[in-house]
Amino acid sequence: MKQLTEILDALDSGDTAAARDLLPLVYDELRRLAAAKLSHERPDHSLQATALVHEAWMRVAGDGRDDQRKWNSRGHFFGAAAEAMRRILIDHARAAQAEKRGGGRAKIELDTWNHPAASQPEKLIALDDALAKLQELDPVKAELVKLRFFAGLTNQKAAAALEISTATAERYWAYARAWLQTEMQ
Template sequence: MNQITEILDSLEAGDVAAGQQLLPLVYDELRKLAAAKLNQERPDHTLQATALVHEAWMRITDDREDSDRRWNSRGHFFGAAAEAMRRILIDHARAAKAEKRGGGRQPIELETWNHPAAHQPEKLLELNEALDRLEKQDAVKAELVKLRFFAGLTVAEAAAALDISTATAERYWAYARAWLHAEIS
């Protein structure tokens, strides 16, 4: 994964060709993360992992062209990808909730997953609003939730992406889950 950091550094130095090298290196990992996230979504979800990765890629590369933001590290890049995937899934949940798509109707669930957002877009929207409030209080804990929940990273992977210890990430994860649960309840 050092190669990704080197390419990101080359991009920051203005090497346009480095951008063409980045996508093939991160595509498989992003697709695995997207597939893992979509496996946690409701069974009738119409968004595919490939589409989620492509949309996230378009958003993070389009955002970079319109701003002075930089990817400082591999973790920063995957954080941007996790945020893009989060926003895409939130937009998708809002669309599913829209009245013209039957958002006012309650689906009959034949099987349940232990996370309420899996089958109910309104729960995902509540989580998003609570996550926005957490971000105002503690951006690192909110970023950890995004990496864990939306990008599907493990605690160790998220800790590395945030450049914090695994023990700290575990404490932050426990706190953030409890805080979000209290906010949503």
């Protein structure tokens, strides 16, 4: 089986068939990341890890006709996948809060009514809004948050993806968490 960087290079060269080789190589890792991300969502979340991976895959890999997709590295690819998962979860949270789905009315499930994660959609939307502001102020810190929070990467893996040291990633992570918490309050 080809190495990931070879496949990404083939995709960059316009080889649309390379996407078939890419999926088996990254599927398990994407599935693990999606499961980790969904474990932080409310217990009655209707998205499953497999559906999240498939939707993210469609957004990241697409149909191969998008000439704008250029993957510089493994970290760049997984960063794009993390961004796709983040957007899918945000879209899902917004849809759950839509007027068609009951809007602002509180929904009480008997088995989860006192669970602290039962009211997460509005927190996820607030996080997305704050993250958009952080993106304008400091794109590297915002990307670190996406990789850590939405892709479930460790500090070491996120640092490698962003090509910064682990110590810098730890400082950025501490700053970004504090900044986002202040912004969301």
